[in-house]
Amino acid sequence: MHVLDLDYMLGLLPILLGYLPLTLEMAGAGMLAALVLACLLAVVRVQRTPGLNALAMLFISFFRGTPLLVQLFLFYYGLPQILTFLVAINGITATILGLTLHFSAYMAESIRAAIVGVDRSQTEAALSIGMTQGQLMQRIVLPQATRVATPTLMNYFIDMIKATSLAFTLGVTELMGATQKEAAGSFLYFEAFLLAAIIYWIVVEILSWLQRRLEKRLNRAYQR
Amino acid sequence: MIALHGITKRFGTHSVFEDIDLTLEQGEIIVIIGPSGTGKSTLLRCINYLETPDAGRLTVGDLSLDVTRASRQEILALRRRTAFVFQSYALFANKTALDNICEGMIVVDGLSKAEAHARGREILERIGLADKANAYPASLSGGQQQRVGIGRAMAAKAEVILFDEPTSALDPEWVDEVLSLMKQLALERQTMIVVSHEMQFAREVADRVVFMDEGRIIEQGPPDELFTNPRDKRTQRFLRKVLANNPVV
Ligand SMILES: Nc1ncnc2c1ncn2[C@@H]1O[C@H](COP(=O)(O)OP(=O)(O)O)[C@@H](O)[C@H]1O
Ligand SMILES: [Mg+2]
Numbered sequence: 077m078h079v080l081d082l083d084y085m086l087g088l089l090p091i092l093l094g095y096l097p098l099t100l101e102m103a104g105a106g107m108l109a110a111l112v113l114a115c116l117l118a119v120v121r122v123q124r125t126p127g128l129n130a131l132a133m134l135f136i137s138f139f140r141g142t143p144l145l146v147q148l149f150l151f152y153y154g155l156p157q158i159l160t161f162l163v164a165i166n167g168i169t170a171t172i173l174g175l176t177l178h179f180s181a182y183m184a185e186s187i188r189a190a191i192v193g194v195d196r197s198q199t200e201a202a203l204s205i206g207m208t209q210g211q212l213m214q215r216i217v218l219p220q221a222t223r224v225a226t227p228t229l230m231n232y233f234i235d236m237i238k239a240t241s242l243a244f245t246l247g248v249t250e251l252m253g254a255t256q257k258e259a260a261g262s263f264l265y266f267e268a269f270l271l272a273a274i275i276y277w278i279v280v281e282i283l284s285w286l287q288r289r290l291e292k293r294l295n296r297a298y299q300r
Numbered sequence: 301m302i303a304l305h306g307i308t309k310r311f312g313t314h315s316v317f318e319d320i321d322l323t324l325e326q327g328e329i330i331v332i333i334g335p336s337g338t339g340k341s342t343l344l345r346c347i348n349y350l351e352t353p354d355a356g357r358l359t360v361g362d363l364s365l366d367v368t369r370a371s372r373q374e375i376l377a378l379r380r381r382t383a384f385v386f387q388s389y390a391l392f393a394n395k396t397a398l399d400n401i402c403e404g405m406i407v408v409d410g411l412s413k414a415e416a417h418a419r420g421r422e423i424l425e426r427i428g429l430a431d432k433a434n435a436y437p438a439s440l441s442g443g444q445q446q447r448v449g450i451g452r453a454m455a456a457k458a459e460v461i462l463f464d465e466p467t468s469a470l471d472p473e474w475v476d477e478v479l480s481l482m483k484q485l486a487l488e489r490q491t492m493i494v495v496s497h498e499m500q501f502a503r504e505v506a507d508r509v510v511f512m513d514e515g516r517i518i519e520q521g522p523p524d525e526l527f528t529n530p531r532d533k534r535t536q537r538f539l540r541k542v543l544a545n546n547p548v549v
Contacts, residue, residue, distance in 0.1 A: 197390035201449075204348050204384035205404035205456050206376050215407060220394050298393050298436040 106175030114183035139181035167246035190221035307356035317515035327489035331502040334512035383453035389445040391437040398433040443474025463494040
């Protein structure tokens with residue numbers, strides 16, 4: 077029986093950790109862009125903005141209704157054939173784009189639910205003193221909705237970190253791609269992928285711990 | 301001056317009221333009474349454009365608009381001239397008492413934060429909540445929340461404050477503090493339209509009591525006249541019922 081080669085794993089650890097920043101950067105950039113897009117989509121959905129609402133619904137339906145891997149291949153391999161200016165798109169950009177669109181569709185729905193959950197009388201109160209729809213959203217509704225939606229949004233961020241591993245199918249050498257390469261050189265596939273799994277796991281556990289602490293604080297918000 | 305001319309409101313095919321006329325002088329305080337479902341709240345909400353009236357003309361101070369052709373700017377201008385106090389307080393849950401009061405001054409009137417806070421603290425002083433500046437609504441009693449709601453309306457420096465049953469969601473123990481704040485405003489001759497069944501309050505404070513039934517203003521007059529000598533049968537019946545529960549001294 078094959079015995080776990082711990083020395084190999086210890087040696088591989090710093091190499092793989094070197095690729096962790098790229099993984100986190102892709103997830104971080106994707107998350108920020110997705111948050112902005114999701115807020116816009118959610119506001120359009122809540123206010124039923126004529127025209128845009130139908131587009132938003134189509135967008136959300138498509139990006140929730142198709143696998144992320146298919147979407148990534150579509151952007152990276154497919155779209156440049158039609159939109160030739162996209163030929164230069166690199167794997168990292170395509171991944172961030174794919175993560176943004178895919179996750180914004182899910183996040184838009186959680187943010188929308190949170191917005192709708194904000195007590196309607198507060199909306200009326202804001203309008204009654206002469207605030208515009210925009211001011212009302214920005215100052216009263218979104219701050220409360222974000223607090224409600226934060227735990228769910230954190231879950232999506234965790235999913236997004238794991239989903240960055242798909243970037244390796246677009247030829248990006250991130251944590252997963254690097255592991256694949258190292259394993260192919262050493263033939264120690266089990267050790268290499270186990271180590272990669274552990275690294276993802278620890279990152280996710282750290283985030284889950286942060287999420288729980290944040291949730292406790294959010295539950296106490298506005299109570300003083 | 302506040303004037304409603306021919307104000308009409310329908311929900312779908314259901315007509316709440318047609319052709320309502322009502323005029324108030326500056327500094328006048330009127331109390332609207334009437335059975336529930338009569339359209340009192342809807343009327344107040346129309347004056348603040350929280351409901352869009354279907355026909356009529358609204359005049360508040362120097363602003364006069366045809367409700368069917370009101371532009372966005374005119375609607376905002378109308379709302380700046382009117383303030384609303386809600387039955388359910390409707391405070392901003394994410395803002396402290398002080399910030400609830402200052403929000404409109406900062407966002408709508410464009411005051412600096414420092415100016416707004418200075419005025420906000422004065423208002424907190426006047427509503428007796430100076431020590432609650434940094435408290436969030438969730439930690440305040442119903443009476444305190446409604447006083448902040450009134451403070452928010454005071455901060456708007458509106459031509460008229462519209463009160464929609466401001467005490468009817470309150471536990472009885474908090475009613476007096478809210479009514480006495482409203483009396484204080486009345487003494488300062490703040491123009492107000494109050495929908496309320498607090499007959500004692502109406503008697504002491506109102507210049508005029510308006511009785512509404514089934515979407516119509518049935519009769520109106522000074523409280524001692526209307527309470528002691530109601531002309532219409534419907535007014536008599538309504539007053540008998542209400543005064544039996546809430547005797548006025
Ligand atoms: N948003 C609405 N949609 C449909 N009908 C409404 C709405 N708001 C009020 N109404 C109806 O309008 C009538 C007047 O209601 P309201 O103004 O709340 O009466 P009041 O305040 O005198 O009790 C009632 O028949 C009520 O059912
Ligand atoms: Mg009502």
